[in-house]
Amino acid sequence: MPDARRRIQLLLVDDSPLFLEALNRALSKDRDFEIVALAADPYEARDKIMLFDPDVMISDINMPKMNGVDFIRRLMAQYPIPIIVISSNAEFIDEAIRAGAIDGVQKPDYEGKRDFTAFVREVSEKVRFASKNDPRRCEVSPGEADAAANAGPDGSVPIHKTNKTVIAIGASTGGTDAIAEVVSALPSGLPGIVIVQHMPADFTGMFAERLNAACVFPVREAKTGDRVAPNSALVAPGNFQFKVVKGPDGCSVTLSSEGEKVGGHCPSVDVLFSSVAASAGPNAIGVILTGMGHDGAAGLLEMRRAGARTIGQDEKSSVVYGMPKTAYEKGAVQYQLPLRQIAARIVALL
Numbered sequence: 001m002p003d004a005r006r007r008i009q010l011l012l013v014d015d016s017p018l019f020l021e022a023l024n025r026a027l028s029k030d031r032d033f034e035i036v037a038l039a040a041d042p043y044e045a046r047d048k049i050m051l052f053d054p055d056v057m058i059s060d061i062n063m064p065k066m067n068g069v070d071f072i073r074r075l076m077a078q079y080p081i082p083i084i085v086i087s088s089n090a091e092f093i094d095e096a097i098r099a100g101a102i103d104g105v106q107k108p109d110y111e112g113k114r115d116f117t118a119f120v121r122e123v124s125e126k127v128r129f130a131s132k133n134d135p136r137r138c139e140v141s142p143g144e145a146d147a148a149a150n151a152g153p154d155g156s157v158p159i160h161k162t163n164k165t166v167i168a169i170g171a172s173t174g175g176t177d178a179i180a181e182v183v184s185a186l187p188s189g190l191p192g193i194v195i196v197q198h199m200p201a202d203f204t205g206m207f208a209e210r211l212n213a214a215c216v217f218p219v220r221e222a223k224t225g226d227r228v229a230p231n232s233a234l235v236a237p238g239n240f241q242f243k244v245v246k247g248p249d250g251c252s253v254t255l256s257s258e259g260e261k262v263g264g265h266c267p268s269v270d271v272l273f274s275s276v277a278a279s280a281g282p283n284a285i286g287v288i289l290t291g292m293g294h295d296g297a298a299g300l301l302e303m304r305r306a307g308a309r310t311i312g313q314d315e316k317s318s319v320v321y322g323m324p325k326t327a328y329e330k331g332a333v334q335y336q337l338p339l340r341q342i343a344a345r346i347v348a349l350l
Contacts, residue, residue: 007034008131011052013045013059014086019107023058026120032128040064042071049079056130058123061087061096069095076100082130084123097331102130103305129282129307162350164191165251166228166244166284168276168303170269172198172291174319176207178339179289183233184214185343190350191285192228193219194236194244194253194276196267198291201238208235224255236267243275251279265295269323273299282307285349287342288333289313291323301332309349310334311342 010033014020020038027033036052039045041064045057061068069092072083076099085096085104093104103126108119167190171179175197183193199207204221211219211233222234228244228251236242241256262268269288273296276284286303288296290313304310312324312333317340327333335345 007032008127009034009036009052009055010127011037011039011045011048011054011057013039013042013057013063015040015060015063019060022116023120023123026116027058027124027127030124033124042066042068045071046075049075049081054081056082056084056127058084058086058127059101061085061089061092068092069099072096072101073099084126084130086123094331098329099331102126162191163283164285164350166276166280167191167193167287167346168195168244168272168284169193169287169289170196170272170291170296170299170323171289172265172269172293172295172320172323174290176210178313178319180211180214181339182287182289182342182346183211183219186215186217186346188216188231190217190346191230192251193233194222194228194242194272195233196236196242196269196272196296198265198267198269198295199238201240204235204238211235222253222255225252227252236272239266241271242267243271244279245275246279263295264293269296270299274302277302277306277308280306280308284308285346286310287312287346288324288327289339289342290318290320292320293322294326296323297327297330297332300327301330304332304334311345312336313342314338 012020012023012035024035024038028035036054037048039048043065059068083101085093085101086107087093088107088109090106096104105122105126108116169179179195179197197207208219208221217231219233221237222242226234234253241260243254244251245254260266262271273286284303286300286308288300300310310333312327314336315321317338318324328336337345
C-alpha cells in the first residue's frame with residue numbers, strides 16, 4: 001500500500017490524446033492523487049512502469065500495438081501492478097478483470113448518457129481501493145506460510161487489528177478434507193467464519209463437530225439468528241439456504257425454508273457469497289475450494305466487486321477443479337493458491 005504520507009501515484013494509459021488529457025486534468029484536482037506519467041500504448045506504459053513504479057495504472061483496453069487484455073495478462077505475470085481498466089465495452093472490462101485487473105469503469109459516451117464527472121468519481125473510488133490492494137505488497141513469504149500452517153493451539157500466529165468481519169468458505173467434492181485443512185491451520189482471534197459444504201442434512205452436524213475438535217476456536221452447525229462472531233465458525237446445515245445479514249449489532253445468519261435449491265444446491269455457495277457481498281462488502285474474505293460444477297463462482301465475483309479479498313484453490317491441490325476453476329475464469333479469484341497456503345493467505349489479508 002502506498003505510504004500514507006504521500007499521494008497515490010498514477011500512470012494513465014490511453015491512445016486518445018484528448019481523453020488522456022481530460023482524465024489527467026480531472027484526476028490531478030484530487031489531492032490524494034499524483035499523476036506521475038502518461039502513456040499512449042502498452043509498450044510506452046511498460047517503460048513508464050519500469051521508470052516511475054506507479055501505485056496504480058488506469059488503462060484503456062482498445063489500444064494500438066497490443067490489445068489491452070493481452071497487455072494486462074503479460075504484465076501481471078511479471079509485474080502485478082494494481083490496474084483499473086476503462087472501456088466503453090462491458091465485455092472487454094470483464095475480460096480484463098479475468099486477466100488480472102482489479103476492476104473496471106465504463107467510459108463516458110459521446111451521446112452524453114454517461115456524465116464525465118460521475119465517471120471520474122467512480123474511477124477515483126476504485127483507484128483508492130486498488131491502492132490498498134496491491135498484489136506486489138500482499139505476498140506471503142515462505143516463512144509466514146509455514147508459520148500459519150503450523151499454528152499451535154495457543155494461536156501463536158499474530159492477528160493484527162483488522163476491519164474484516166466475515167470469512168466465507170465454500171466447497172463441494174473433496175471439500176470436507178479441504179475445509180478441515182484450512183480452518184484447523186487458522187489461529188484464534190479471527191473474524192467470524194461461515195462455511196457452506198455441499199452435504200446431506202444428516203451429516204452437516206457431524207462435520208461441524210469434526211471441525212470443532214480440530215480447531216482452536218468453536219465450530220458448530222448454524223441456527224437462524226446466530227451471530228457471525230469473532231473467534232468462531234458456523235457451518236450451514238444441509239437442506240437450508242444459508243445467508244449472512246447485517247443488523248444494528250453486526251452480522252448474523254438466516255436459514256431459509258427447507259429444500260429450496262439454487263443452482264441445484266441447498267445450501268448453495270453462491271447464496272452465501274452473494275449475501276456476504278451485500279452485508280460485509282470490503283470487510284470480508286471469500287474462499288472457494290475444490291468441488292464439481294460452478295456453484296460459488298458468481299457469488300465470489302460479487303464479493304470481489306464489492307471490495308472483498310478472494311482466494312481460490314489451485315488445480316493441482318483440488319480433488320475436482322470445477323468450482324475454483326470457474327471462479328478463476330470469471331475473474332472472481334484474486335489469489336489462486338495450493339491448499340496448504342490458503343490459511344496463511346487468509347491471515348495475511350486481515
